[in-house]
Amino acid sequence: MGAIPTQRETISRAPGTPAHDGAGPRTVRTTLPGGPLAPGAARRFVRAALTEWARSAGPDTFTERLADDALVVVSELVTNAVVHAGTDVEVVCRLEGAEDEPTGLVVEVSDHHPSRAVRGDGAERPYGIPEYGRGLRLVATLSTAWGITYRTGAKTVWALLPLDGALAAGEGAEAYDDDSALERGLSAAEILGPELSVFADAGRPVYDRDWRGRGALSFLAEASDLLAGQLDEDLVAALTGQLLVPRLADWCAVWLEDEATGWHGPETAVAAGPRLARVWHGSENRIEELRRALEKDPPRLPDSVRSRAVPVPWPGEALGPRGATGAALAYRLIAGGRPLGTLVIGRAGLLRFPDEVTGLVEDLSRRVALAIGAARQYARQATISRVLQRGLLPGAVAEIPGVRSALVYEPCDKGGPSGDFYDIFPAGDGRWCFALGDVQGKGPEAAVVIGLARPWLRLLAREGYAVPDVLDRLNQLLLDDATEASDAAARALVAAGTPVPVADDGPHARFLSLLYGELVPFESGVRCTLAAAGHPLPLLLGPDGDVRAMAQPQTLLGVVEDVMYTSQTFDLHPADTLLCVTDGVTERRSGSRQFDDGDGLAAALAGCAGLSAQLIAERISMLVHEFGGKPPDDDLALLVLQAE
Numbered sequence: 001m002g003a004i005p006t007q008r009e010t011i012s013r014a015p016g017t018p019a020h021d022g023a024g025p026r027t028v029r030t031t032l033p034g035g036p037l038a039p040g041a042a043r044r045f046v047r048a049a050l051t052e053w054a055r056s057a058g059p060d061t062f063t064e065r066l067a068d069d070a071l072v073v074v075s076e077l078v079t080n081a082v083v084h085a086g087t088d089v090e091v092v093c094r095l096e097g098a099e100d101e102p103t104g105l106v107v108e109v110s111d112h113h114p115s116r117a118v119r120g121d122g123a124e125r126p127y128g129i130p131e132y133g134r135g136l137r138l139v140a141t142l143s144t145a146w147g148i149t150y151r152t153g154a155k156t157v158w159a160l161l162p163l164d165g166a167l168a169a170g171e172g173a174e175a176y177d178d179d180s181a182l183e184r185g186l187s188a189a190e191i192l193g194p195e196l197s198v199f200a201d202a203g204r205p206v207y208d209r210d211w212r213g214r215g216a217l218s219f220l221a222e223a224s225d226l227l228a229g230q231l232d233e234d235l236v237a238a239l240t241g242q243l244l245v246p247r248l249a250d251w252c253a254v255w256l257e258d259e260a261t262g263w264h265g266p267e268t269a270v271a272a273g274p275r276l277a278r279v280w281h282g283s284e285n286r287i288e289e290l291r292r293a294l295e296k297d298p299p300r301l302p303d304s305v306r307s308r309a310v311p312v313p314w315p316g317e318a319l320g321p322r323g324a325t326g327a328a329l330a331y332r333l334i335a336g337g338r339p340l341g342t343l344v345i346g347r348a349g350l351l352r353f354p355d356e357v358t359g360l361v362e363d364l365s366r367r368v369a370l371a372i373g374a375a376r377q378y379a380r381q382a383t384i385s386r387v388l389q390r391g392l393l394p395g396a397v398a399e400i401p402g403v404r405s406a407l408v409y410e411p412c413d414k415g416g417p418s419g420d421f422y423d424i425f426p427a428g429d430g431r432w433c434f435a436l437g438d439v440q441g442k443g444p445e446a447a448v449v450i451g452l453a454r455p456w457l458r459l460l461a462r463e464g465y466a467v468p469d470v471l472d473r474l475n476q477l478l479l480d481d482a483t484e485a486s487d488a489a490a491r492a493l494v495a496a497g498t499p500v501p502v503a504d505d506g507p508h509a510r511f512l513s514l515l516y517g518e519l520v521p522f523e524s525g526v527r528c529t530l531a532a533a534g535h536p537l538p539l540l541l542g543p544d545g546d547v548r549a550m551a552q553p554q555t556l557l558g559v560v561e562d563v564m565y566t567s568q569t570f571d572l573h574p575a576d577t578l579l580c581v582t583d584g585v586t587e588r589r590s591g592s593r594q595f596d597d598g599d600g601l602a603a604a605l606a607g608c609a610g611l612s613a614q615l616i617a618e619r620i621s622m623l624v625h626e627f628g629g630k631p632p633d634d635d636l637a638l639l640v641l642q643a644e
Helices: 038-057 064-084 135-142 211-228 233-244 284-296 355-392 443-462 467-495 600-606 613-627
Strands: 027-032 089-097 102-112 145-151 154-162 198-201 204-207 251-256 275-281 326-335 338-348 403-410 420-428 431-439 512-522 525-533 539-541 547-549 568-572 577-581 636-643
Touching: 027 038, 038 064, 038 089, 038 102, 038 211, 064 089, 064 102, 064 135, 064 154, 064 211, 135 145, 135 154, 211 233, 211 355, 233 251, 233 275, 233 355, 251 284, 275 284, 326 355, 338 355, 355 443, 403 420, 403 613, 420 443, 420 636, 431 443, 431 577, 431 636, 443 467, 443 512, 467 512, 467 525, 525 636, 539 600, 547 600, 577 600, 577 613, 600 613, 613 636
Parallel strands: none
Antiparallel strands: 027 089, 089 102, 102 154, 145 154, 198 204, 251 275, 251 338, 326 338, 403 636, 420 431, 431 512, 512 525, 525 568, 539 547, 539 577, 577 636
């Protein structure tokens, strides 16, 4: 957590200990992933709790001032927990006092397995150990009491806010100046003004001595919230410039290290190629000239520097007569133990930055680094997903003699590869095969199943196996693979001395629904043999608009051993159309209704009589999208095969 001011103990029970059993309407709790999005999620959680309590206790119970204070306190507690430990955090919000007359609001934030002790000796830390923040100073200002409780594997920091939203005059004033924001009885909104006070004194800026009490910490809270939602590192760099200029500096610049190489020390920094991602100046006509000057001389910080500010040369020639002299500071951006870049700020007319500014920008630089790290992690995951997705799908769809085909494939981006896949390929001897599958789940597990199933489908088909035999063998392959994976996991747990959990449903967790068929063109049409294993049944549309389901429902692949799959054979005559879909189509929701309720898909297909394969695919896709008010929340795939 941050640097710890003097604690004011006013609660007789152990700090951080729930007054009740942790359940019921007066206590709510949630667990949040320990990342840059956690503070915003915590604020939404507390706001929802106060809104719900106000419905039952009356709107006058919680003042706007209390709500402001509570949101700022939980934001800073969670931010400090994330910087301190980097683990998941638990947030508890609890009412104190009698059931019919609550007197206080307690906010608790716990992290697990802290990376270091709260207090420090001021020495430089190696990479990977977060530095201290200043958020708890604001917590102490806004609460009547606060404290820290250590439990096995966890640490809790709590704060108690009075429901009247005000502190008694002079309470806790020993920690503040006589004219501090606390003694003046200012509200959180007043303490956390949008601008930091700067005064001119003999031509030099002088920062108000109530800097931290009135604005600095709200600046950090607002900056954290703004940066946390960004998933592009260049946008984070751009927002950093807008946050700092002109509020704290005349100009700033952000260099980003190449993720593959990282920081290599001063002697190879130029060769490693830090990229000047953003330059920002209060005067736009100075930006390009300043950029050129900074690109010629990027900051070279010694490896011994971690997050503290380091003076760097002033680029006076690029700033004109008014910027001939000034002070510039560089901060290394470090997150997760890895240097990600460098932040440089400059202000004309100063010999040195005030300590209040250097400390504030140091705190901001940590949050910028966290946001850049989160953006890079998202970019890595998105890249992996795209690469996996390309590798799991065919590079091209085969053209089948006598058959027109159309495909709609819309994966739902939820942080990993889609669970839907398709394939159309020649199998030799005048045969073509097609497949439309849906794996249970998404992401890496789905990619494993698809990466196993699609090559085996092609191999078995080209070896001449009939449709039922292909499904029989693929089913056994999935079962064997799941058993091997389960056995390997059990051996790893035993080796680590961890008890092996016993699952009621056995080791099989890789389920696959599959529609698989074989097409053989002949003189007056195409002979189709197909089977559906736990998959929505295909629909056959005749030239007269008649629609009927083909194949028989059968068991999912990878669930039951010794299943004997069967197939159905029929002929597709000219203008006959076969529609194959995944459950992203049939189970598309609009409130409590699904698209295929009351044979909705068959009715939609009947209205496509006389259309080409491509137009049928586009029309069904359009109807599915229009059915729900929101974008689809599942992968969507449909394949249309039409005999010519």
